[in-house]
Amino acid sequence: MNPLEQWRTEHIRRVKKIIRENNLMGEQIPEFFLYDNLRERYPDFCPLFEKGELCHSGVEREKFCCLFCACPFYEYQLWDEENKIFGGCRINSRFGRRNEAGYWDCTNCVFVHNIDWVRAHPQYWENLGG
DSSP states (O other): OOHHHHHHHHHHHHHHHHHHHTTOOTTHHHHHTBHHHHHHHOTTSOTTTTTTOOSSSSSOGGGBBOTTSSOTTBOTTOEETTTTEEOOBTTOOTTOEEOTTSBEEOTTOOGGGBHHHHHHOGGGTTTTTO
16 A cells, blocks of 8 residues: 555545544534634644645635545556656546646645535545445
8 A cells, every 4th residue: 555545545435433432423514624613622633723724725715625635636646756756636536637747746636625515425434434
């Protein structure tokens, strides 16, 4: 397992633990992961919480959902040290780019962090609680 896959596995484990600890079901899940709520209840969830910063600009803070920090469209398995190609985007978002170190950078992509999108796509989160 490469470092991207390891990070994703750990992130999903943490998300599931939070869901269990709070007995979240259905639509409660994305609502709980709204930035301000998660920052208040789990300040160690993200290093940016301490500074009050968002990792992606373009989504209003009150609509920012941290549930998909590990984006369901990211290619975590892509790890090519020889060619310095790490990660990618399965949907070829025009907002992503490969950075100078070779990692796929999604900083300018925001839709999976907008609570409206998350609510409208339960197929990506409804099984996280089970």
